[in-house]
Amino acid sequence: MENVVVLIVGAGPAGLATAACLTQLSIPYVIVEREDCSASLWRNRAYDRLKLHLAKEFCELPHMSYPADAPTYIPKALFVKYVDNYIECFNIQPKYLTSVESSTYDSDKKVWSIVAHDMAECKRINFTAKFLVVASGENSAENIPVIPGLQNFPGETIHSSRYKSGKTFFGKSVLVIGSGNSGMEIAYDLATHGVNTSIVIRSPIHVMTKELIRLGMTLAHHLPLNLVDKLLVTATKFIFGDLSRHGITMPNMGPMMLKSKTGRSAVIDVGTVGLIKKGIIQVQGSISEIMGNIVKFQSGGEISFDAIVFATGYKSTVNMWLKNGESMLNDNGLPTKEHLNHWKGENRLYCAGLARRGLAGIAADAKNIANDIKSMISSMSG
16 A cells, blocks of 8 residues: 555646646655556657647746747657656656556545556555546547448548558548547648548638737737637638638637637648648548448538548546546546636545646646645645
């Protein structure tokens, strides 16, 4: 039995940021991670051309800036190096290959009882913790939608987490399902590698340039969100024109308000829109079914594909191991409370990085959690 003050589950950016903030306040902790490395999503499940979609000033972890000569938009390799430097700077020592199997609150002893599996040693570890921080991420498991006939599709089907580069699909016909940032960028990558590319866009999306997003996030500190949104939407229409004729419609709610209310991000264009306008990338609507290698769309169209890439996001797996977390997380493993109050549950339970607020949200969560734990410890000892 290991008795700890704080147990952090997950050594991605959220867990590491929380560990650093606790270190700054001299609060002891243990951090466990089921993978064999930190930030495994970035190291192992990100495509080659990925960069941070937001400017670096919105993507720093607490208490450490990027190098002065770092580019405005940080590429994948540089972010991984930043994470490694962060771990070294704050002497964070995750217990890797340690998977939490169950966690329950003992109301008599007022501690969290956690059972974990040490995969390297093939043994069980029992923890008790006064404070429990869920930092295992909203991107824990691949989310693949149910589509009639998908199981009989003879071509390759992969999730975006396993996609690396379009060069492996040269000369083929590929369908990308999902029109968030990953889906739109993967479609662009495929098309520029000589792939006959189609993308499914079912829902309205805001498409913006990275410069507009940076401007919007800066203005949001000084102006009401609805005013910022009006400026951004006007600028977007001027830059891209009417995209509805190309199968891309705009949500009723503005991009900043939509992010604030729902966590849904605008799509940052990397050149995809230009290829859609030229007809190099084909936009498709909802799928009705798949028959062999033929994908049938609700519009009535039928197209043959060699491969399908699912850029359909992830789902949280927290509820598979966390019990007594109803005060903080819903059935999907995401916060039940409104933004700004989402990070704290009952019985000294916390979550970091689950509110779909990116790295800036992770930094805010980590600081709030560490400060709250410090306050609770002070009141307990006082």
